[in-house]
Amino acid sequence: xxxxxxQEIRQLVARRKRWDKVFAILGLLSMMVGVMTxxxxxxxxxxxxxxxxxxxxFTSYPSRHAERAGILSAWxxxxxxxxxxxxxxxxxxxxxxxYLEEYAPRNWLTNLMEINVTNLAAVPSIVYGLLALGLxxxxxxxxxxILSAGLTLALMILAVVIVVTREAIRGIPAAIREGxxxxxxxxxxxxxxxxxxxxxxxxxxxxxxxxASAIGETAPLITMGALTxxxxxxxxxxxxxxxxxxxxxxxxxxTVMPIQMFNWVSRPQAAFLENAAAAGFxxxxxxxxxxxxxxxxxxxxxxxxxx
Amino acid sequence: xxxxxxxxYFRSLVDxxxxxxxxxEAHDLRKLKAEAKGLSFYYGEVAALKAVNLPxxxxxxxxxxxxxxxxxxxxxxxxxxxxxxxxxxxxxGGIRFYPxxxxxxxxxxxxxxxxxxxxxxxxxxxPFPKSVFDNVAYGLRVRGERNRRxxxxxxxxxxxxxxxxxxxxxxxxxxxxxxxxxxQQRLCIARALATEPELLLFDEPTSALDPIATASIEDLIQGxxxxxTILIVTHNMQQxxxxxxxxxxxxxxxxxxxxxxxxxxxxxSDRRTENYLTGRFG
Numbered sequence: 001x002x003x004x005x006x007q008e009i010r011q012l013v014a015r016r017k018r019w020d021k022v023f024a025i026l027g028l029l030s031m032m033v034g035v036m037t038x039x040x041x042x043x044x045x046x047x048x049x050x051x052x053x054x055x056x057x058f059t060s061y062p063s064r065h066a067e068r069a070g071i072l073s074a075w076x077x078x079x080x081x082x083x084x085x086x087x088x089x090x091x092x093x094x095x096x097x098x099y100l101e102e103y104a105p106r107n108w109l110t111n112l113m114e115i116n117v118t119n120l121a122a123v124p125s126i127v128y129g130l131l132a133l134g135l136x137x138x139x140x141x142x143x144x145x146i147l148s149a150g151l152t153l154a155l156m157i158l159a160v161v162i163v164v165t166r167e168a169i170r171g172i173p174a175a176i177r178e179g180x181x182x183x184x185x186x187x188x189x190x191x192x193x194x195x196x197x198x199x200x201x202x203x204x205x206x207x208x209x210x211x212a213s214a215i216g217e218t219a220p221l222i223t224m225g226a227l228t229x230x231x232x233x234x235x236x237x238x239x240x241x242x243x244x245x246x247x248x249x250x251x252x253x254x255t256v257m258p259i260q261m262f263n264w265v266s267r268p269q270a271a272f273l274e275n276a277a278a279a280g281f282x283x284x285x286x287x288x289x290x291x292x293x294x295x296x297x298x299x300x301x302x303x304x305x306x307x
Numbered sequence: 308x309x310x311x312x313x314x315x316y317f318r319s320l321v322d323x324x325x326x327x328x329x330x331x332e333a334h335d336l337r338k339l340k341a342e343a344k345g346l347s348f349y350y351g352e353v354a355a356l357k358a359v360n361l362p363x364x365x366x367x368x369x370x371x372x373x374x375x376x377x378x379x380x381x382x383x384x385x386x387x388x389x390x391x392x393x394x395x396x397x398x399x400g401g402i403r404f405y406p407x408x409x410x411x412x413x414x415x416x417x418x419x420x421x422x423x424x425x426x427x428x429x430x431x432x433x434p435f436p437k438s439v440f441d442n443v444a445y446g447l448r449v450r451g452e453r454n455r456r457x458x459x460x461x462x463x464x465x466x467x468x469x470x471x472x473x474x475x476x477x478x479x480x481x482x483x484x485x486x487x488x489x490x491q492q493r494l495c496i497a498r499a500l501a502t503e504p505e506l507l508l509f510d511e512p513t514s515a516l517d518p519i520a521t522a523s524i525e526d527l528i529q530g531x532x533x534x535x536t537i538l539i540v541t542h543n544m545q546q547x548x549x550x551x552x553x554x555x556x557x558x559x560x561x562x563x564x565x566x567x568x569x570x571x572x573x574x575x576s577d578r579r580t581e582n583y584l585t586g587r588f589g
Contacts, residue, residue: 105394106394173433175429175431175433176433176435176436177392178389178392178429178433179429179433179434179435179495179498180435180445181389181392181422182387182389182422182426182427182429182499183422183426183445183446183449183498183499183502184419184420184422184423184446184449184450184502185419185445185449186419186449189449193445193448194435198436
């Protein structure tokens, strides 16, 4: 090839590669918007509320005096509500996902159900609050309790759990499924010995990310009537006398972290804003910890299933 | 190779071996293990198999050859009712299975029962992401076997039968996916053998393997036929010639010709078989 042409090719390549650089810079800037926002949030709340973060803050009830107020009832409430949410959403969602993916016949009815499930994820959370008020609080008479709140949030993340379960199961190669069936396994044996264990990492990851979004939900809980000021803890789940386990806590009134924050923010005194920032910092920490757990789980399980 | 030359070469082969080649009348199928009778298969409206008749002799290796898309894998997957896993498939005709003379495709015959009696080895090695031991033991565990000592015994036997024992005896707890491709395929064979199936289906078992691993699998198949009847699909004609006793040539969903392997390769009676064997298509 004459040198002239080689020169031309080089110029052409250089011109096209300029666009690579332009895009790389744009992409970097876009990413920084997200990362910087998160960092700014953490730093800002750290500066505003950092001074309030102490052991007492975690072990004190809310109070009229800002400097004595703490988040004990809020974080305990959040933890218990999340427990109920997980206990309800995980079995329901995983079983529904397995059914839709493995058992359900492919017809218009299951197609309809599928569309419904997908839409479920898009329902505004406050609508779930209304549903909870009508169904759990009044119809089923669970009251404005931890149980009602946990079930409400469970319904909210159910769609996410179903979708991640289905996707995780679908990600398992057909060859594995066929290998199991070819040995004479039944559907249930195939699900329990192969599909579920091999997709567990991805399912758990999805569930935790769903829960991390539910932990910050305020609207549906306020709608169903969560209290904003609670100066006591729900009854303990373990007692000294027979039968040792108590489920009274399920029916106790409660508050959660975001509601406690909301309460403090709406007060006029600046000292309470400081409390709100500190509580926000803790809530953010909880969310990040859950996401970290999801990442760790995904990494752990990925080492195993690599076909 | 030039076409005429190819033919000359082929003819000379025929002449040299004509002495021993059994005539079609002479080959006896001994006892039959299975027999497809007028088997047609449809994916929706498309007919993938058209009235296939094929006997499978007990303790012999029967090979199915033919170009891609001729229906040979479809046939194999009908035998252990793999098609039942997917909607939109329909059978006509039947596959008799002996000695109890049932129709494998009968609505009243449970596909799980069929798959418990008929093992399968797939094209691509598909070990489960579990340990070597758990892979081989899986078929037994599916059947409810919980006795650890018996499991250990049967797993060892199956691995020996699959000529894999020497290589994995010290790493039974290793992940199966860490084995080489050829070892994985022999593991899949051991997994199928562990439950002592009556019939073993091989679906192009070496097409994902290198020549050395292929040779070891072929040796294995030869050695196994004393224990189990084998039906193998391959698009490698040489492989069919090397390992099988009977060969069926399929084309466009039809079974064109069935004969003892030697006869089919040296003296095909159908023009299409001859064209395929001489490399004129496929």
